[in-house]
Amino acid sequence: MSSTYSLPGASLSPFTTTSGGDAHFFEEAVTPEAIRAMIDDTSGQPSLDAYVTSGAPAPAGADSGGSRGAVLSRAMKFLLASMTKGRDVSELFPSVVKLVGNPGLAPEVRKMVYMYLVHYADATPATRELALLSVNSFQKDLAGGAPAVRALALRVLSGIRVPDILQIQILGARKCAGDPSPHVRRCAAMALPKLCGRARTVDASLAGGLAPVLRTLLVAEADPSVLSSAVMAYGEMDTGA
Numbered sequence: 001m002s003s004t005y006s007l008p009g010a011s012l013s014p015f016t017t018t019s020g021g022d023a024h025f026f027e028e029a030v031t032p033e034a035i036r037a038m039i040d041d042t043s044g045q046p047s048l049d050a051y052v053t054s055g056a057p058a059p060a061g062a063d064s065g066g067s068r069g070a071v072l073s074r075a076m077k078f079l080l081a082s083m084t085k086g087r088d089v090s091e092l093f094p095s096v097v098k099l100v101g102n103p104g105l106a107p108e109v110r111k112m113v114y115m116y117l118v119h120y121a122d123a124t125p126a127t128r129e130l131a132l133l134s135v136n137s138f139q140k141d142l143a144g145g146a147p148a149v150r151a152l153a154l155r156v157l158s159g160i161r162v163p164d165i166l167q168i169q170i171l172g173a174r175k176c177a178g179d180p181s182p183h184v185r186r187c188a189a190m191a192l193p194k195l196c197g198r199a200r201t202v203d204a205s206l207a208g209g210l211a212p213v214l215r216t217l218l219v220a221e222a223d224p225s226v227l228s229s230a231v232m233a234y235g236e237m238d239t240g241a
Contacts, residue, residue, distance in 0.1 A: 122161055
């Protein structure tokens with residue numbers, strides 16, 4: 001029987017503990033420096049095996065695990081496993097956030113990148129500034145890819161507390177409120193209260209523009225999980241939360 005590990009800031013986990021599955025990502029020790037080397041490498045030939053525990057550089061040509069995509073997948077799983085164990089891996093933010101701009105990134109890896117970004121994009125002024133440089137990439141991912149990626153992209157975008165991009169954030173929430181996926185629409189509903197709170201301090205007219213979005217979710221929504229999130233959003237927005 002398979003099971004999943006929960007991840008900070010994400011409801012979907014890439015890990016399973018089936019026989020031959022991903023449990024080793026939690027059992028093996030990999031240094032942040034080693035993970036950074038895997039993410040930043042452009043040769044396509046590294047192997048994480050040589051980095052386990054010691055963090056020593058892998059010899060050239062040591063990769064037996066396949067493509068660059070496979071290496072990135074393993075690196076991100078080690079990174080997310082470190083997060084679930086309570087380790088602060090925010091130092092890797094500069095390496096991870098630049099992956100969002102890679103159009104060839106595999107959907108599985110892109111989802112894991114966003115799981116990490118959800119947790120750290122607004123953690124410090126430094127990560128916030130770096131996240132701002134990738135706003136265009138976040139917007140592109142709102143329009144394509146898997147529903148999980150679209151939802152995570154909205155969570156990252158709406159979580160950045162910078163007034164200069166508030167209009168972009170509101171447009172993103174409005175777009176996702178009409179997404180065909182209930183999961184994405186639910187994330188849009190959950191984003192509305194925090195965007196409304198920020199808008200009230202910047203421009204009241206922007207806050208008023210969110211009301212039609214919420215009204216549509218309350219009146220026309222058929223999915224119970226989306227509707228319940230919209231009702232909660234209405235309560236928070238109505239009380240000024």
